[in-house]
Amino acid sequence: MALITLRRNLCHLSDFRIHGALAGLKTQRVNCVHKTVKEHLCPWFWSLQLEPVRVRFHHAHSKKFHSENGNDLHPVGEPAFSQAHAEDRSEHSVKNVDEQIFYRRLNSFTSSEEVLHYISTLQTLPDTMAAGALHRICEMEKKDDDQRLPKEILENSTFQTLCNQFAQDPSNLSNTGLVTALQALTLYVDPQSRLLLSLLAECQHRLEMGSLNIHSLCILGECLIKLQDPGCSTLDLIIYQLQGENLEEFTPEDIVTLYRILQACPEKVDQTFLHKINNFSLSVVPNLSPKLLSQMLTALVVLDQTQALTLVIKLGKYVVRHIPHFTNEELKEVLEAFIYFGYNDRFFTEALEQHVASLCLTLDPEVVSKVMEYCSRKLIFSKPILNAVAETFVCQSEKFSPNQTAEIIEPFGKLNYLPPNASALFRKLENILFTRFNYFPPKTLLKLLHSCSLIECHPVNFMAKIFSPYFLQQLQGEESYLDRLSLAQLTQLFLTAILECPFYKGPKLLPKYQVKSFLTPCSSLETPMDFQLYKSVMVGLIDLLGARLYFASKVLTPYCYTIDVEIKLDEDGFVLPFTVDEDIHKRVALCIDGPKRFCLNSKHLLGKEATKQRHLYLLGYQVVQIPYYEIEMLKSRIELVEYLQRKLFSQNSGGHW
Incomplete structure (x- = not known):
């Protein structure tokens, strides 16, 4: 494992930009590596030009800067300190710091500045730990709407030193350090970065030499997917090598990463190999974290593994244990997968009831609507969930989009349930429809109003609008005719107006929009006889x-x-x-x-x-x-x-x- 020596205020890169070059490289070494693998990389990779980066060093108070090869945590000839001693002396060289303590400290920080300050107190750092620190910084700074690291991070001398060390001679890096650094940079860097190109070239070289282990192959595969077209031939080679490995040597994390790689390029999937992975994965499910559980379920959906129900059922069993620990996004992915596979379980429903009832006011609107969609699709009549969601909607209706509003209200009609706060719920819904009527897609609006009528909350104030020629034209859109389900819903609403709302005196539904039977292919309005x-x-x-x-x-x-x-x-x-x-x-x-x-x-x-x-x-x-x-x-x-x-x-x- 290579050791990276860090110094404070060593250098300042005046042109250090994420969307340009990340660090100065030794041109001779980079060109040599690039020449070796040029014919094998994807065309896009070599269409990019490497431009020189100006590097300025501040020599004052600098210490000797070096890298060493090695695989041990502690340099040869230097004593290893106990874990307790290492915690007491964490401000000193990393040779005194146990690796577990280092990563525990790293994960405890809440800002990049804290990480950089901690790193700056260490004199030497193994490349794997340096790469881990770089990944932690990029991970914490990652924002959906920004592809650049903040200026204060880019100009930080410790951060520049980290990047510069990976750029100087990638061939001296360990496999783990190399791919972890590459993984960190893919969170922000565009393919024109010299540092990124250098690391990719070295990875390509090791890949062709067959010197990358399973974990490194998995990380490299994900990095390539993020950076380029999954159809790249380099990815083919990674998948080919992974197929030749013994699955018993994969960690649970590697198995899930493999699923994510296959998920990104389903056309490359060998079904026999995938079936083998599905069977093996049964043994790793107990060791999966909530995040990995949700990722595996999502991959199974994308790969359309409807035949892997045994695996889905086992995943569902362990999902129950982690319900309180899922993030909003992870829980949404789990629910989407269960909807897709048609999975339901009494214990999962009970755990979901407790979770939603206790945290509904703090759940993301997408999760709340997905919970209701799950109950609606599986016909789960859960009063705790329905009551909690009804209360949430009354208190926070402004958070929900028109589509989410419909997804929340429709299950009440479908499941034939009026919550205790029904009057407040439908009064709030009526106010929303009055103010945002035109924001609802026509078919969504029709489904919403039809669902209300199923539980005798008749949308009398809006019937005139939905029976009007203008709305019917909007409902039809660019199609030559209205779909049968929409016509059936319109017809039943009109029948409801006649039978249950005799005081309604608005426009009637024209005969050409009325169906003869409510039995539709999807059995939406009537269920065929058993x-x-x-x-x-x-x-x-x-x-x-x-x-x-x-x-x-x-x-x-x-x-x-x-x-x-x-x-x-x-x-x-x-x-x-x-x-x-x-x-x-x-x-x-x-x-x-x-x-x-x-x-x-x-x-x-x-x-x-x-x-x-x-x-x-x-x-x-x-x-x-x-x-x-x-x-x-x-x-x-x-x-x-x-x-x-x-x-x-x-x-x-x-x-x-």
């Missing part, structure tokens, strides 16, 4: 009524709803054959509700099914609900017939058979 449950009920109905003639199945009404089973009664309450269309006094609508019409693992009916039954009742039907959990309790055919008799012909119904 066939196995229907077969069981049909057997009981035949025994009860005497013949199949006395009931009809899958009846499409004039009001767009499809009734599972319809039974017609005359004025005296006698059952009529389903073929009869005269003397019908009452129609009985049997809603044979299978598990898919309820929230997950609950007896709570979904909003669309509750709305259907409510509307059928208002249309004059006698609605009889036959839920699956009641049928499952019956032990014999006789019990089934008795159950149906009680449901259809109770003393109050007036029916006969």
Whole structure:
């Protein structure tokens, strides 16, 4: 491991810029390395010109500056100090500082200035530690909207010394020091930096010599992806070498880094190798940090590893343990992955409930909306989550974008739930719609208002707008026609206005925008009947009524709803054959509700099914609900017939058979 000797106020680089050159290089050495590997690097790499950097040194009070090769933490011939002693003497040469203590100190600092001050107190520093310090500085200064390091960092003599030492002779650096320094610079430096080019050239040389270990290959691969097109042939060589390594020698961090590399260039992925990694990863999951867990799940999504459900399930098991420790971004990535793979788990839901209920007011709006999307997609009826999010929205509605607002409100309608603060919630929503109506994308707005109607919070004040030709034209956009789902939502909203809002006197929905059936391919407005449950009920109905003639199945009404089973009664309450269309006094609508019409693992009916039954009742039907959990309790055919008799012909119904 090379040792880097640091001095205070050694040099000042007047033209030190991130988007130019980072340090002075020994031109002869750089040109030699570049000549050796020129033919093998990507074309973009060699289209860049190296320009000389002017370096000015302040010689006053400077000490001798040198680098040495070596792999030991302590220089040869010098005693190693105990950890306790090292902590007491941390202001002295790093030969007195244990490596773990060094990195612990490094990670405890909260600013680059603290890191630089600490480094300036050390006389000699192994290149791996110097690279770690450089990486820590760049990491702390990284900002999404700024690609330059602050001027005070660039002009700091200790920082300049760090960079200059890596530029002087990269061939003397250890593999770890070399790739860690490169990794640090990729956070800020553009490919025109001389220092970056020098380090890349040395990495390329070692790569072709096959002298890079697994960890170095992984870091180099990620650096290349950040700096250039993942299609570069150099990356091919890295992936090829990694495929030849024994997976048992990979650390958990290396495995996740390998996933990230493959994620960046899925077209290069060998499926057999990926399957091998998935199987091996089962053994490393217990050792993954929250960050690595989220990164592995994200990579599995990008690589479309739907066949790796065993790995996803194990990841989910360990995600539960880390819920309180995820950052907002990491938790969002976990939820996105679980949505993608269709994963749900009772323990994960419970942990998520505790997390959201305790921290909802401090969670990022994107995370809050993603939590609601997860509950909505998986039909998870969680009162703690729904109540916490409703309270958050009332208190902090200004934080949420129009799309996030819709993602938060829609699950209440879908899951058929009114929170305790429903009046405040929908009053706040109404105020937002009044002031920001035009900011909502048309389809998002339609879904939002339709969801409100599912829980009887009818958007009467906005119906005139959404039934207007102007809004319908916006909804259609550049397409030649409106999609079926939007038409179905418009039709159901219009039916809601007629049945539940008789005081509405605004414009009506034109017939050309109305559908004939609410059964859409995505089952958004009606859930198809559970066939196995229907077969069981049909057997009981035949025994009860005497013949199949006395009931009809899958009846499409004039009001767009499809009734599972319809039974017609005359004025005296006698059952009529389903073929009869005269003397019908009452129609009985049997809603044979299978598990898919309820929230997950609950007896709570979904909003669309509750709305259907409510509307059928208002249309004059006698609605009889036959839920699956009641049928499952019956032990014999006789019990089934008795159950149906009680449901259809109770003393109050007036029916006969």
